[in-house]
Amino acid sequence: MKQIPIIRIIAGILLIITGICAGELPPLNLMPVPAEVTLTGDRYLLDAKFTLTVQGPPSSRLGRYATRFLRRLSGRTGLFFPQDFITPAKVSDSAQFIIKYERLGQIILTEDESYRLTVGKDKIELLAPTDVGAMRGLETLLQLLAADAGSYFFPGCKIKDAPRFPWRGLLIDVSRHFEPVEVIKRNLDGMAAVKLNVLHWHLSDDQGFRVESKVWPKLHALGSDDMFYTQVQIREIIEYAAERGIRIVPEFDVPAHATSWLVGYPELASAPGSYAIERYWGIKDPTMNPVREFTYEFLDKFFQEMAMLFPDEYLHIGGDENNGRHWNANQEIQAFLKAKKLKDNHELQRYFNQQVLKILTKYGKKMIGWDEIFQPGLPQNIVIHSWRGYNFLAEAAQKGYMGILSNGYYIDLIQPAEYHYLVDPIPADSKLTDAQKKLILGGEAASWGEIVTNETIDSRIWPRTAAIAERLWSPACVRDVESMYDRLETISLQLEELELTHIKNYEMMLRRLTGREDVTALRSFVDLVEPVKQYDRHFQGVTYTSYSPYTRIVDAARPESMTARKLRHLVEGYCRTDNRLELDRIQQMLTIWHDNYPPLQSVIASAPVLKEIEPLTLAADELFQYGIETVEYLKTETQPSAKWYEDVAEILRRAKQPAGQVELAVVAPLEQLIQKLRD
């Protein structure tokens, strides 16, 4: 829908690419970039006569997908297409868009997701071995939609595509903050749009047990504050995901991260109860008792129930971050250690895991768990989920074990998209053999839920997760950060049509904070800040609980300031080229921000909740003034006094201090500009 690519298409009409790694990226807003793209220079003009047909073994699933495709196309273009619902019964040979597939795909790790898409002048054809592959191709076609002044069209092309990795996931933690059914559904739609295929559902932790259990009903009844999914809802979501070619891998974290289990069943615990649902964050002591028979009887019944509820062949048992305190303090456990000649708690946890593995195997499930579960002697169908990093995965692969990566993909750490984008599950310098590389199945973006609510979760997941999705689908050579950001901007807008709130909740949250509909002045400033990074938010004098307000500026602010990025580009451009035009544009930006100071102060003066950012607005404004002066000095090729440099150093120091747990994202480029002046 953006103009730029079209112009580039026209200019690049004779550009032929076969195999993405052979040449430059095609000028198309595709994310993830397909394995092979050939542009033909043709155009398929889209009008209100557009029809499609689905050919293959009857799949109402694909019919519904194609129907949604039509609605989204219609929604963007305002075209009144003649078709209502695409059903297996309504097959036509005269449709302009023909979707053909050979068999119904299974929603399993190894399924074929490849497709071929040909956009001709009068005809579009999508071929795939499975209906799941056809779904992937439909998303590609939607991304291809372009426009000129007169009409909408699809650029003529031949695309041959298949994923690099078979496990491309998103972890959503619904324990720390519960996320209602519709939040999960719209994120499944977002995942499908960027070809992710695994929802890793972190369903239990210290702060909440989120699934209805019929065999152990006190789990959800006492462990969830009444915020849990019924089994009917779980099935509904599994079905919803399957309709989009997405697996659901449930995680029940054991033996630690389990306070919420112990509220209803304190007899599971290693220390005497009673237990209450945890309200604070961090690694907690409560841990299941690994030496009592009851624990395994309990888990046997529990996993039997969950194995029936969740159809995926994998079940995630967590297994991470057991601090061992309650084990150390329990004499029965210590006696067991001695009796069984177990060296330490790690060996005891191995013992525990082996029992759990037996249970899972009994109920037909394969085990996946965090790094900590890895131990010699495990069957080779388990999967190691690494929060520690590639080296750990490589080590496991060398021993013949499969793994997936989440280290580098923790999106709750509020890092820029490019940071995640450049993390590769198999780095270019990997020493693994090809066979070993095959054991690295992919990765998962991880949206941990401590500081995320249903209002903010979409903006924490999107659009950055689309960059991770590209890493996991596209050929490894696709690493052009600038191209990624260009395309991400468009994809982010398209994700809105799936009801994702990552853009629209931004101003909504600012409206609530100010009590005003017009948030121009406040937004102009918040566009320049980012939440503090990593886990810093928990170490700045604010103690968060599960029921704290996650509605402040730090929660509204986007993880990555695109305005700061733009300034950085201008400054870098100027430093490289000494181009005066760039200096003019920098000056223009700084002047706008500086002029915004009085209206911004007036907003802050009327909303006490904004007081916390006041020091930063002041420091920022002083920095903008010095920035404007810097531009003047550079233009006039004069030097300020030594005193000026002293003053600016002090201002930079102050502008680097976070306030209200946000930091000013434009400090670094301005510092660079000042450095340029000094040089």
Next chain:
Amino acid sequence: MKQIPIIRIIAGILLIITGICAGELPPLNLMPVPAEVTLTGDRYLLDAKFTLTVQGPPSSRLGRYATRFLRRLSGRTGLFFPQDFITPAKVSDSAQFIIKYERLGQIILTEDESYRLTVGKDKIELLAPTDVGAMRGLETLLQLLAADAGSYFFPGCKIKDAPRFPWRGLLIDVSRHFEPVEVIKRNLDGMAAVKLNVLHWHLSDDQGFRVESKVWPKLHALGSDDMFYTQVQIREIIEYAAERGIRIVPEFDVPAHATSWLVGYPELASAPGSYAIERYWGIKDPTMNPVREFTYEFLDKFFQEMAMLFPDEYLHIGGDENNGRHWNANQEIQAFLKAKKLKDNHELQRYFNQQVLKILTKYGKKMIGWDEIFQPGLPQNIVIHSWRGYNFLAEAAQKGYMGILSNGYYIDLIQPAEYHYLVDPIPADSKLTDAQKKLILGGEAASWGEIVTNETIDSRIWPRTAAIAERLWSPACVRDVESMYDRLETISLQLEELELTHIKNYEMMLRRLTGREDVTALRSFVDLVEPVKQYDRHFQGVTYTSYSPYTRIVDAARPESMTARKLRHLVEGYCRTDNRLELDRIQQMLTIWHDNYPPLQSVIASAPVLKEIEPLTLAADELFQYGIETVEYLKTETQPSAKWYEDVAEILRRAKQPAGQVELAVVAPLEQLIQKLRD
């Protein structure tokens, strides 16, 4: 949260009002306005030590309501309150805010919803006979929240409040367009915020049957395109509504408006099948057969099932708009008419209704239906729902029948809030006796669903429905339109915290149409337009179906342009006072709009879907130019030529033509300004 009221509170510190009708409205953002408000001049300063307690017979329902109250307060203020979940077990006498109630309210028509709220300097007290009344009071307190530069506070006051009418409803039509569970839930939250207490759920019509039926499963299986509520979901929503003191009255429209029933059960029909789900809008021919025994056997089983599913004592049978065509064409039906000596189709429908009434009575339900069901001999516990108007209700009341009003409250007709606001179920000049007036139970805003999707429904319902809610709750004397609009602006923002999308989907839709994140230029124009009124949208050459795109400018545009309202005020002010300052502000507005023309054209040139509004943007811009000239002539007290007046008349004519089914809302005030020049 707005500054203005606070200033007004300070200024009006000694203002004492007892009984709203005795004086001017209190300077508070309350909607609906309570029956009695006394301002004390005190302030309760809100800080992070704020706690509350609930005293009364254990009600986890009210505990949950109070918990949500705390979260909303915390969300707006960023204050970290110490309480997690309010449960009946946790009662304290030392809380600053004490909620006391006497008994659990029933979710029925006649329940007591009154409350008394006292905000003192150090203490807040909410007293109510029922927990439902306490819920109403909690919403009032949330609306009282105000702020100055330093802190949040509640203005000291004594409020004594109770509703004027016991039936204050919102009709949501989920047949024409299905609305997912979360849409219903967030609208129930919005209803509770403005003290509405009935969701009238229009669950079946020609275009879709939306409830799972276990006794007649082909109803939902073949009549819904797989878009229906399961019985589990229905129960979940009924429970959700009850938790907010809201009744749910289901409507199953019979014998007409019933095509979707006939898809699965053509044997119910008056004309031979087969039937398909209706895709077009309007009054359709398919009608149930009123002379076959099967019809009543079917309805008996069906209503038995629905009577069990829906706990409310009322069940709405529709009964409207039977065009009689299929009855006329059916010989069996005609023979029945003769045999039973029924004069016409109206008498036949009476016969049908009597059979249905017998069924409802058998299953313990009272009947409500549209005007058409009214007939002599019906029991007096039925309710007439009038789409025709007050006169019809008055006639029924004189005969001893109860009624509710929807005429004047059809919010799908895209009228301004003030239009609905001034419609009273019992007009001031009513000739009814007091006893007869009591039979008029209230009214319902009606959100018919033809041109409404889950993306746009909130913006069609809110904020205008809040004005109707005030009409139905507040004393009849509360009719100050300016005050209503002032308060509506604030209430509208507060409704966003309930996840309603009426504000945030506006720019989202513009982003989709343009494919750009920055929609400033387009929004500046769309702020000035409104969708065409009444049912005009269906008579302008566009044929809509249930699957047409409802994503165009006409769908994004708000029902009521607040910018146009502002211009109208300025022009009226100037015409009244000849104040030059107002002329300056008019000129400023016109200049901004005129300057917006080039960027607007550039947006339109890149998005073919916007082409349809191009003629209106052109006419508007010419009008703005003439408007600027008008201001100049007025300022210089000179007169333009006769030719100028001819030209401007032509431009006004063109600016009045809708384009893309929107109309320019600023034409009338500009015409008034030109008239002022002429005079």
